[in-house]
Amino acid sequence: MTVDESHETGPATPNPVTGPADIFETFAQIGYGPAHHDGAELVVELPVAPHVVNTRGGIQGGLLAAMVDIVAGQHAVEGRPAETGVVTSDMNIRFLRPISEGAARARSRVLHSGRRSVIVQVNIFGTRPEKLAVTATVDFAILTGPNGGRPGRTG
Template sequence: MTDTETTHLLHRLNYRMVTETDDRVVMEMDNRPDLTNVRGALQGGLLATLIDIAAGILSGRQVGAEQDVTTADLNIHYLAPVIDGPARAEATVVRAGKRLIVTAVDLTDVGRNRLAARATLSFAVLDRRS
């Protein structure tokens, strides 16, 4: 790993890939005291980032080599806190069009086997800059 990889915020948060295919991306992060709110639950913004990264990686797998994706819309319904962890985000494709990709992400508290959030995200498909 390079110095940038070991000091980058995402590395320090310990987001990690569990499964990555063309149809599904599963990522996790642990619940640690330095990442929780006053009630001991993982911060919602960190969960939103995990959701966005998992869906973004999956969406990127749907486009050609000369294209990129960028988040156009993110809607999250928080259903329960992530207390035990790890938090697991499972992203699937709802529809992959030529200019827009829609994904769904279920986020669970693995330790409690409980659905913690459900999200839908749209990604704009862009031609890669030269």
């Protein structure tokens, strides 16, 4: 699945016994928008909503950290052969200010792409006002093998 193909028809109804069909359905249920390109950057948004804010009214930090990993991981795997996958090996994140209105907009760019690793920079901006709220660098190890080095996956 390419980044822009994720749930073009909307997320499927989750099975009450097994839960969401895949990770992208889980992201959609939380409220993360589909990733799209803006030049060389990959962009994902998460609107401020009651189910994603902390007791102070800002988007919960763990959801922003997950957002960093989501957009960086999608960007790191783009253009790689099907038998190649990536796993997060290190994440450095700084929370600069809360995002309490509008949406969080993550913008990623690949800093390094080699044979064994990929490094992605992610900045998350609030949309009201448009100010830098989170900055992060994520390192990925590249795995090769059947199904991108993912055991038990068939597709």
